[in-house]
Amino acid sequence: MKKIIIASIVLAASLYASNGKALYGKCAGCHGMDGSKKALGRSAPITGWAVDKTVKALTGYKDGSYGGAMKGLMKGQVAKLSAADIKALAKHIASL
Numbered sequence: 001m002k003k004i005i006i007a008s009i010v011l012a013a014s015l016y017a018s019n020g021k022a023l024y025g026k027c028a029g030c031h032g033m034d035g036s037k038k039a040l041g042r043s044a045p046i047t048g049w050a051v052d053k054t055v056k057a058l059t060g061y062k063d064g065s066y067g068g069a070m071k072g073l074m075k076g077q078v079a080k081l082s083a084a085d086i087k088a089l090a091k092h093i094a095s096l
């Protein structure tokens with residue numbers, strides 16, 4: 001029983017950890033696998049951004065309080081992400 005519980009915790013932890021990486025897949029086309037591209041020549045490189053900074057930016061795109069001339073495009077990218085998704089993405093970006 002104990003082993004099963006430990007195995008589920010490990011599994012849940014690894015799923016959570018890989019979640020940000022999987023979610024980032026659709027961002028990589030514009031931002032680059034390592035976040036170093038200026039997306040469509042417009043964004044800052046986001047490689048290694050602190051978790052708080054990315055969460056603030058993505059949450060801001062969602063509610064319209066953040067962004068530049070192309071914020072409408074990013075709003076579409078983050079509209080369906082939950083707060084947990086955004087956190088997972090931010091952790092992944094911080095690790096790039």
Ligand code: HEC
Pocket residue numbers: 023024026027028029030031039040042043044045046054057058066067068069070071073074077078089
């Ligand atoms: C179709 C191209 C495209 C895709 C896909 C895309 N982005 Fe962006 N991203 C942009 C552009 C363009 C901007 C600059 C928008 C603006 O004017 O504020 C931007 C801005 C950002 C910024 C803020 C950078 C800054 O300069 O302030 C972050 C963080 C970000 N994107 C993360 C993501 C994440 C995470 C995903 C995936 C869920 C994603 N983007 C998907 C094009 C894209």
